[in-house]
Amino acid sequence: MGIFDTAESALGTVNSVLNFGSALGVQGNMGLNPHLFVTLQDKVSGTSVKARIISYSISNQAEWANKFEGTDGDSKVPILSAILQSGMYSDKLDVLEALNSKTLITKAQSIQVWSGLQPQNISMELEFRAFSDPVTEVEAPIQELLKMMSPVLKNTSLDMAMSTFEAVKGLLKNKGATAKQVHAATDGKLGETPSKIAVSLFGKRFSGATYRIESMEESVDEVRIDSSGNRIYQVVSLSLGSSEGITKSDVISPSGAGSIMSMF
Incomplete structure (x- = not known):
């Protein structure tokens, strides 16, 4: 029996891609706050x-731009503006001294307008530790992340x-075409992203957002394996990018006051 066969039998059947259900990796909460864990689910399998x-770390980046750049007087007559602002030739013409260090740029030219947003980025270090089964708790979940x-x-x-x-x-082009026909035409011929x-x-925090794994790194400070060569401890670094930028409707408002002591 291969590692994925073992992992599949350990996982069981997931009824819905919207219900995280049972998972590879950590089994239970090890007596810790359940919110100290993350669950990632392949929305296809x-x-x-x-x-x-x-x-x-979570990074959100909005894009702002100066759409009025280049509409000021300094930009329209750049050579003249440079002469006036720098004070060049003021020793030859007194009137130029009065315009030294002056600019035709106004506050309006500095207005920034929103122009879009970047996908949300989540970077995290995850711990996989075996308590009873190195395959289910460490090996299989790491392989699943790679898949x-x-x-x-x-x-x-x-x-x-x-x-x-x-x-x-x-x-x-044929409006009467069915999904079954399209599947038959592409079955085994095209790859999958x-x-x-x-x-x-x-x-909590975000709802409805989907992500892609952009990078994955397995770091080892000390090799910890069992007699079969399976890892019993492994730290994995992941970088995730959201499929779309996060909007107001994706942000979940906090509920319940809670207690600081409940965090520990």
């Missing part, structure tokens, strides 16, 4: 991975790919 968060990150690429020629594309294009990932981070 439904497979979930759960790990304890060692550290994390989530990886595409499926077909070893086919460009001509075959183009002919498949033309066949699909012909089907799409990496999976979209649903993330449960502390069980």
Whole structure:
């Protein structure tokens, strides 16, 4: 039995991609606050991975731009403006001294307007530790994360790919075409992009957002393995990018006052 067979039997059936259900990795909460863990789920296969968060950072970046740049007087007559502002030739013409260090740029030219937003980025270090089963708790979840990150690429020629594309294009022109026909035309011929990932981070903060794994690094300070060569401890660093920028509707308002003591 291979590692993925073992992982599959350990995972069981996930009924819905919107329900994280059982997961590879951490089994239970080890007596810790349940919100100290993150769950990532492949939205196609439904497979979930759960790990304890060692550290994390969340980055949101909005794009602002000066749309009025270049509309000022200094930009329209740059040479003259430079002469006046720098005080050049003021020793030859007294009137130029009065305009030394002056500018035609106004406050209006500095107005920034919103022009878009970048995908949200989540970077985190995850801990996988084996308490009873190194395969289910460490090896299989790490392999599953790598599978989530990886595409499926077909070893086919460009001509075959183009002919498949033309066949699909012909089907799409036919308004009576069915999904079954499109699937039959592409089955086994086209690759698949990496999976979209649903993330449960502390069980709150963002809803509806899907992510992609952009980078994954396994760091080892000390090799810890069992007699079969399976790792019993591993730290994994992940960088996730959201499929779309985070909007107001994606941000979940906090609920309940809670207690600081409940954090520990």
